[in-house]
Amino acid sequence: MSNSDQIQRILFDELDIRGAVVGLEDSYHQALQNHGYPQVIRQVLGELMAAAALLSTNLKFEGRLILQVAGQDAVKVLMAECTDQQELRAIARFDGELPEQASFRELVSGGQMAITIQPKQGQRYQGVVPLEGDTLSQCLESYFSASEQLPTQIMLAADGDKAAGMMVQVLPVSGNSDEDWLRISHLTSTLKDEELLYLDNETLLYRLYHEETCRLFEADKVTFRCDCSRERSAASLRYMSREELEQIIEEEGAVAVNCQFCNSSYAFGRADLDQVFVPNDGDEQPPLQH
Numbered sequence: 001m002s003n004s005d006q007i008q009r010i011l012f013d014e015l016d017i018r019g020a021v022v023g024l025e026d027s028y029h030q031a032l033q034n035h036g037y038p039q040v041i042r043q044v045l046g047e048l049m050a051a052a053a054l055l056s057t058n059l060k061f062e063g064r065l066i067l068q069v070a071g072q073d074a075v076k077v078l079m080a081e082c083t084d085q086q087e088l089r090a091i092a093r094f095d096g097e098l099p100e101q102a103s104f105r106e107l108v109s110g111g112q113m114a115i116t117i118q119p120k121q122g123q124r125y126q127g128v129v130p131l132e133g134d135t136l137s138q139c140l141e142s143y144f145s146a147s148e149q150l151p152t153q154i155m156l157a158a159d160g161d162k163a164a165g166m167m168v169q170v171l172p173v174s175g176n177s178d179e180d181w182l183r184i185s186h187l188t189s190t191l192k193d194e195e196l197l198y199l200d201n202e203t204l205l206y207r208l209y210h211e212e213t214c215r216l217f218e219a220d221k222v223t224f225r226c227d228c229s230r231e232r233s234a235a236s237l238r239y240m241s242r243e244e245l246e247q248i249i250e251e252e253g254a255v256a257v258n259c260q261f262c263n264s265s266y267a268f269g270r271a272d273l274d275q276v277f278v279p280n281d282g283d284e285q286p287p288l289q290h
């Protein structure tokens, strides 16, 4: 396959076009693990993870890129996040009967999709991705050409076991002729799912661009990693009042916070509540109370 759990940037020496190719295997398995997703969800989540990894190569700072879809039918949420360190996590939520096979458009019709860039420091940015294409890659391509004015070609494939993606994109300040872009995007579009999933990166590149001058950068490792923590889980409990939490602990012995991404469970007993309601800069009240 495209090299497992690696992302590699592609450089076209004579063109203002950048690219990247990603292959996911262990990271994909770990994201799916313990969730019991049906095949149709495994596939769409694999594509979403590959897309998040590809788009994260555009991050210029510490932070994360989040692709999120809110659906209206059986699929309620699809989400994949990738940090600037290529740490991925993903989640799907659905309800009721799912089709055995469905296009991206069928799964999320009437829903909404957003790309969020969340820097560690500074303002977060969110862009709306119109769900107008049949596939996830078509939706993302139109987003980049319409909203970002960056012609982009994205190829994604996932079979429940492996996921892979390839992207080529015109650089923001580009001296390319349209012909250059048309040629490269046309070559990229000839890539078949099986090639993307099963050919190694060197072979892939040769197969597509052997008449171009292009190179692969050194590979970066892609890993599954959930950054949930006891501290963050404690913070999420501050949305409830101390009395409500004491009530639950009285009845159930502890308040449990489950991470939807990795299934970690954090339990808080009565003795932990002082930790949850740490006075904040002399402020006796929790920051948010509903």
Ligand SMILES: [Zn+2]
Binding pocket: 226, 227, 228, 259, 260, 261, 262, 263, 264
């Ligand atoms: Zn987690």
